[in-house]
Amino acid sequence: MSDRGTIRTFPVIFAAPSGAGKTTIARELSTRRRDVEFSISATTRPARRTERDGVDYFFHTEEEFRRMIAEGELLEWAEVHGYLYGTPRRNLVQARDRHHFLLLDIDVQGSRQVKDVVPDAVSIFVLPPDGAELAQRLIGRGSEDGEVRRHRLLAAREELNAAAEFDYVVVNDNLAAAVGSVETILEAEALRIFRRVDLQEEVRSLISDVDRVLGR
Numbered sequence: 001m002s003d004r005g006t007i008r009t010f011p012v013i014f015a016a017p018s019g020a021g022k023t024t025i026a027r028e029l030s031t032r033r034r035d036v037e038f039s040i041s042a043t044t045r046p047a048r049r050t051e052r053d054g055v056d057y058f059f060h061t062e063e064e065f066r067r068m069i070a071e072g073e074l075l076e077w078a079e080v081h082g083y084l085y086g087t088p089r090r091n092l093v094q095a096r097d098r099h100h101f102l103l104l105d106i107d108v109q110g111s112r113q114v115k116d117v118v119p120d121a122v123s124i125f126v127l128p129p130d131g132a133e134l135a136q137r138l139i140g141r142g143s144e145d146g147e148v149r150r151h152r153l154l155a156a157r158e159e160l161n162a163a164a165e166f167d168y169v170v171v172n173d174n175l176a177a178a179v180g181s182v183e184t185i186l187e188a189e190a191l192r193i194f195r196r197v198d199l200q201e202e203v204r205s206l207i208s209d210v211d212r213v214l215g216r
Contacts, residue, residue, distance in 0.1 A: 006202070008195045009035075011075075011092055011102040011118055012186065013166075015111045016126035017156035019137040021172040025126060026103045028179050036101045036186075039091045042068065045083040058088065076106060076113035092118065101186060108162040122189050124182060125166035129173035 016022035030038045042058040044065050053059050060068070065084045068074055077086030087104060095102035104114065104121075114121050128134040138156055139149040163169060168185050172178045193199065 006196055006198050007099070007190050008120075008197050009096055009099055009101050010189065010195070011039075011095075011104055011114065011121045012036075012182075013104045013106060013111045013114055013121055013123040014126060015106060015108050015123065015159070015162075015166065016172075017128070017134060017138075017159040018152065019134055019156070020126045020128040021175070021178070022126040023105050024175065025170070025172060025178050025182060026105050028175060029182055030103060032179065033183070035099065036103055037095055037098075039087055039095075039102050039104045041085055042074070042077075042088050043083060043085045045085070075104075075117055076110040078107070078109055087114070108159050108165070111166070120195070122168070122185065123166040124168045124170055124185065125163045126178070127160075127163065127169055127171045129171055 014022040014026045026038060030036050040054065040056070040058060042060055042065065044060055044062045045057070047053065047057070047059050051057065051059075062084065065077075065086070068086070068088070069077060073089050074086040075089050075092060077084060079085075087106065087110070092102050104110070106114070111123050115123060134156065135153060138152045170178050170181045170185075189195070196202070
């Protein structure tokens with residue numbers, strides 16, 4: 001995409017039921033393009049042995065995280081399985097300073113929060129190609145009891161019900177095609193008038209060129 005400096009870049013929200021492949025799409029897009037970056041979440045969850053602070057997550061104590069909430073430092077946050085997760089506001093500030101699109105891999109609740117505070121965010125809901133296959137992926141872990149599997153299916157059903165709230169829907173039946181669809185969305189959204197931060201200046205320059213030809 002050319003002339004990036006004249007466009008106010010925007011966050012791109014990916015949401016989907018678990019197992020639909022939204023993280024894979026977002027990660028693949030971030031490897032294909034130099035003008036996108038994957039948002040790193042903050043969490044109070046302890047780091048796993050292979051995880052690095054600032055690479056996989058920003059790890060915080062609960063006290064630190066609660067302070068971030070109180071001081072408005074998070075675009076969105078939620079409590080999941082007893083731990084707090086959220087998107088630092090600075091991620092968006094830094095991405096825009098670099099003229100990058102920020103990719104947010106979050107749930108429906110988080111998407112609603114981001115849209116409330118960043119209305120120009122673009123939201124994409126990723127649909128699986130087949131509901132039965134999705135259900136099989138969600139219940140396929142034999143180590144979990146029936147209640148856990150039922151809870152996961154109910155959560156997926158609730159997320160699917162929210163698909164109509166999003167700006168776009170991408171069906172993930174082929175990774176390359178799904179990523180291509182997202183790139184098309186980025187290209188189209190970047191051309192919208194309100195994202196051109198210096199449109200009036202560009203138009204005045206063009207009018208001046210025409211006036212010179214007219215001898216004015």
